Structures are given as structure tokens and as C-alpha cells.
Amino acid sequence: MNESRKANNSDIERLVEASQAGGRGAFDELVRLYQRRAMRVAVRMLGDANDAAEAVQNAFVKAYLGIDKLKEPGRFEVWLLRIVTNAAISQRRAAKHRAERIKVADCYEDKKAVSLVDKAVGEELKETIKAAMGKLSKKEAKAISLFGLEGLSQREAAEIMGCSAAAVGWYVFEGRQKLKRLLKEYL
């Protein structure tokens, strides 16, 4: 289970309040609790763990510098995921302008046990998904990435995206239609 799901809301609120009071240790704990969830959203948006890691780092720095602006500590997750999705969008834009993939602090570890064939297929899928996600609009990419995230309601996804729940549904629908065309050989 995701670390953040184990911590209850009052723990999170206390950590946020402590961070707002200047407690770096409290913020480090928030990072530990939410980094997996943040990475999952970013990987779903970007299709690539290296790009996702860069986006997640940028997101946590922004969150750290702006945590005083969070008026409701209980809404930390929604607030954080909004920052993460925006950081992923920025990363997507940056990645499009780069010829080579960004390698970030060796946090991407190759599993030697994976066979050459499996690795090739996996890499191809990854690159195809990455390219396909890059063709979605920002809203579609966010909606697709948030949709189906464990424990996240459509209302919360809407809050993260700054739109209505119905609009989230629409963006998911539109995004899926595009992705089905782009990824039809994998379906």
C-alpha cells in the first residue's frame, strides 16, 4: 500500500503545519510519504521514469518553497498532485526539445534479470506510450494520468485539474480516443 495511504489525515496535517512553521524534517517526511504517489502520476503522464523523476524533484522543491500558501493542510495531497501534474507538463515540454533522454541521479536502475527480448519490447512500449502521451493536450494528459489513481475520486481529480468533475470525464474520454488510435497495435 502507498505510504501516504497508511498515514492518517491528522498526521499529514501535523506534518504540513510543522513544515509551514519551518520544520524541514517534517517536509522530508512528507516527501517520503508522497514520493511514490507523485512518481506514479508523473510516470503515467510522461511514460518514462527518468523524466518523471525530474518532474517530481521539481514539484517537491516548488511545494517546499510554497507550502506556506497552503491554507488547508488537510488538502495537501490534492495540492501536491496539482504541482506534480504541472511539473510533468513542463517536463513534457522540455523533453520535446531535447534530443537525448535526461538521466537523473542514477535513480533509474536497470534490472539485469530482464531478458533482452522483454527489455526491447518494454522499451518500445515505453517509448510509444511516451510519444502518445506527448500528443495529448495538457488537460487530457492530466486527466488520463489521474484517472484510476488508487483512492482518488473524480472530484479530487477535478480539483487538481481546476475543472469540473464532468470535464474530467470528458478529457478522459477524449484522451482515450486519441490513445486508442495511437496505440492500436498494442490493444
Add this chain to the structure above:
Amino acid sequence: MTKCSGNDKMENKKERIDLLFEENANEQLAKVDWGKLNGAISARLDEAQPSKTSGRRYATVFKIGAGVAAAAAVVFIAVMVRMEKPMDLQFKDGQRAVVKFVETKGSASVEIISRSGRSQVLVDIGYARTGIAKADVEIIDRNGERKENGSQAAWIIIRMPEPALADNGANEYLKDLIRLF
């Protein structure tokens, strides 16, 4: 597209395309060294730390309510929102304003509280408002002996683009100007 309520858990409505994405995400995430990622984030936060606390090296716990108070009726403090410039303040380098507080008898007070090296001023906005304004401040003169017309003076700097009004029910974009005499 099935209509659903705002609280519906969305994972029950996955299609094959979602499963494909899930598969790719799981594969990607399985390869992540979480300890190294956490370390990388921590290093980035270390780099960001100076910008979070810069310019506040003067701040320590410093309650000046007892030493500096002002008449509410003539209390003005600039609360800057976004890039608006309040009146009657001096700006240096386009970044900060200097506001002088002089002790007089009255109901308003200024309290500066340090939080891990960061100071804030919490101010009663005055007779027209009931809320609190918050501002990051930099104290540039803590000389307790300084007197002006029999009153003790302390200087503070209110930093732009902060502060912001907090819970005072006012339009967020209004600036409140309260001057102390």
C-alpha cells in the same frame, strides 16, 4: 460515457488502454531506486533552502509589542499584494519597503515572531478591519536605545511580493495601508 458522481472511485471504470498504461507505469516504477530518488529530492531541497530563508538573518524571537505600540486610529501598515505599491513607503531596489513603527499609546501592537530564522509580523489591521495581515519582515535596526520624540523606534522591512492578507474578509487585491505614529 457513464455519468458518475464526484465521489466515485474511478479505478472501476478502466479500459484496456488504462491497463496498458498501468502495465507501463508498474514496469517503470519497479526500476526506480527509491532511496536514491529520495536523496536526490533532499539534495534539491538543500539547494532551495537558502532562497527560503534569505534576507532574514536579523530575525530572532523578537516581541516588540511591549516596546512598540501604536494608536489604532493612526496605524498604517502596508500590506502589499502582488506587485502593487502602497503609498507613502520608500522602496529600495524595487524589492522592499521600509516602514517605521514608533511607540505611542494605543490599542494596536506589532509582534514579530521568528520561525526557525524566519520572522513574520502579525498586525491588527486596524479599526476598519478585523483580520490579520501577515508579512515577511527584515529587521534592520534593533537598537533599543533609539528614541524619537520620547518614543522607541524600530524599523522593519516588508518584503514584496508578499505579504498577503489572511482571513480578513477583504478583497484579496486590496492593499491596506496602516501607518503608525
